[in-house]
Amino acid sequence: MRHAVVIGASMSGLLAAAALSRIAGRVTVLDRDELPEEDVHRRGTAQSRHAHGLLARGLEVMEQLLPGLTAELTARGAFGGDLQADCRWINEGRRLAPAPGGMPGLLVSRLLLEGQIRRRVAGLPGVEVIGESQVFSLTRSGDRVTGVRLVSDETITADLVVDASGRGSHTPAWLAELGFPAPGEERVEIDLTYTTRVFRRRADDLAGDPVVIMAATRAIPRAGVALAMEGDRWIVTIGGYGDAPPSDHEGFVAYAKSLPAPDIHELVASAEPLGEGRHHRTPASVRRRYERLSRFPRGLAVVGDAVCAFNPIYGQGMSVAAVEALRLGEWAARDRPAGELFRSIARVVDGPWDIVVSGDLRLPGVRGRRTPKTRVINAYLERFHRAAEHDVELGRRFLRVANLIDPPRALLRPACLFRVFRGAMGGAGGSRGVGTQRREPEVAGLDQA
Template sequence: MTAPPRHGHAVVIGGSIAGLLAARVLADHFHQVTVVDQDTFPDSPGHRRGVPQSHHVHGLLIGGREAIDDLLPGFTAELIEHEAPTCDLGSEFVMLSPAGWAARRPCGLRVIGASRVLVEWIIRRRVLALPNVVVRQQTRACGLAGDAKAVLGVHVRPRGQEVPREPSRETVEEVLAADLVVDAAGRGSRTPAWLGDIGAAVPAEQSFDPHLGYASRIFAIPPGHTADWKACHLLPGRGDRLRGSTLIPIEGNRWIVTLFGVGSDRPTARGEDFLPYARSLPSPLVANAVNGAQPLSEVVTTRATANRRRLITAEPGRPGNLLLTGDAAYCFNPLYAQGMTTAAFGAVLLGDCLKAGHDPADLARRYHHRLARANRAFWYMATLGDHMMSGDTSGASPARRLAARYLSRLRAAGTQDPEVHLAFLQVFTALRTPLSLYAPSTFLRVLMPRPPRRNSRRT
């Protein structure tokens, strides 16, 4: 098999997971790939300023993990080598919805519990070891060079240095010349403003904000802890309180616990409030687990949970060699654990588009159209779930309200029927699309559910 032809220089803005995976793919097609990031990368798994979300629960869906394994063979094995635990989604990951506890049965779908910092560190170490990938740390991207037809590069300057006020003073900026620019700068991407600066069309946006707040903390798993579950996900129940939690085991024999709430039910950053909030959840499972467990971190909060997509396929008038990926293009409520998976899928799509041709006038159009199709299901599930959780379906279409009612019935059926719950898990883990939930075998089980089980085990 012949190697793909290589082009000149590609610049990736942002060195998080989306940017690193994009760089991995670009390395097969460009002589040099430069990753620009405003942080200094830690030598070992650790938090950094540019990735504040790393303090919270991160779920790497099975579909996303398989995509990363395709890009970086042995990735899953490295996670396990670093003591990331695994659990069976059907029997060891317990889930509570307003309909009740999901039916439990081993299903063979195994997920890996790992911190965001471990996942990113393994990917970064592998990608930056590639001979034609270089990184510019402590460097801030501050604009695009070029026009509406094509970008010529990226304006950068050292982090902490401001643009000079007097034209006569020596500038602190430089232009990194580039044949292709990929924006992977995350939720804080400034590409829309930069497009306006070069006379290009600024993409419209759609968003839905569930007004969700997170509070997360890491605990040591108590010695001798025993339970018939390894991880749990508690959705808010019916009633006035919209509170929930996710607990997963991670490397180092630790739990990471995220509490979440909507509106006035958002948790605080005060350590003394963490356990009382956990006790207010629809189930005492999380509170009982962390009560007496040793905290290993402070409580970290966030309210950056809005879903937003940039409609970059809607109109012409943008450079054909400027691509958006990861949260710069589509960001989702982190509750649904879609971010790392959509980043991986985006990198795979980028590779497919580059293999099909590198026409700089057409690459962005092809890539963004394929990215929109790939992310349609993720957007649907995230916004539908948020509408259901908040109880606010006033702005939803009749089709969306009908889908919400069907998903409620599916959850109810899944409390009695492991096959229905498995169908949901296959969608939840990005192995199948939401349309599979309407397959005749599942549809009939939802419309004609099993009667309630007698003496069914309650978690």
């Protein structure tokens, strides 16, 4: 392949470029935003002001695509830990049993992570990352895409065009213009709004634990995450399904008190706030079913949020994009029809999508199709999380799924079923994780949900 063009210089586009650089003579990454050398917020990445999770599988693949990345991020202030021993995972208001789990994690802000990846990708042989270059349309010859036309009317020819432009992808409209069918969409209406504030971090905050991840419950449809990050800071994001957390400090702290467990409230109630609060709203999780199309132009691919935009509270987007970049590189090296790529991407997306959809559909305000299978699985997972409060092995297995190492069906294997139902019958002893007490709905302070 002589030349590949990637639309979008966010995480998905940059990782796609890293994968393609191994097989293409030239890779050009185009983004409509100005791309300064410094790690600063930009218009095209509105969520960069909010907490981002980097899952174990995502970190592993990023290191594979860009060897030495972890060490570079650590040198710039990121730091690691054990995802089970050092993190407070709270499901159904209960802390997953902490213990060394053998899964390394990396705590780093989205700004630093994306900035360092952009610097690495721009330094790869044959790769050019260009800002202030907005793509207007695709060019074609017969049933093959041959390049892109910019808003400036400049045309750039390419053997492959990759749309990594995110939720606002124009590919469905471009396909219609080219005479091809648009993909079907699946949507789960979540009406999620979250607010983020940054706080100064002290060594004894949360007894030294650097992470709290707290899922919403059916009784309390509010969630939150607190992540330590470089510069001795906390980034804390809290949100609700159908309601919006206040952005002022006092309102933020009061809202945090209504979460399913007290950990995040205890942190923000005593920490020093830095800067202003920021809102973000995600109306729906959206999946575009490109793998089901019978016709698709050659020379075009779609990855990242342009294929599937998850509920961001689950922290899966960056890690899924990294795995998709691997699949893109493998496919492009074989020069196969696009359907093969989309089927491969669908297999990557299936597990995370099932996690998100099943998790959200258990909440009463979320609109979507609830099947008997969904109800049974959600009832089982509630029992699973009760047992995992005391069962270290169940906790390890849950984290392998949550971090995209194992598929969701791994939680239904006989060994898990036995431990879950043994725990439900009182066979697992132990006490709750330190620092977490389950909050009952009647004391949650819910006046809006």
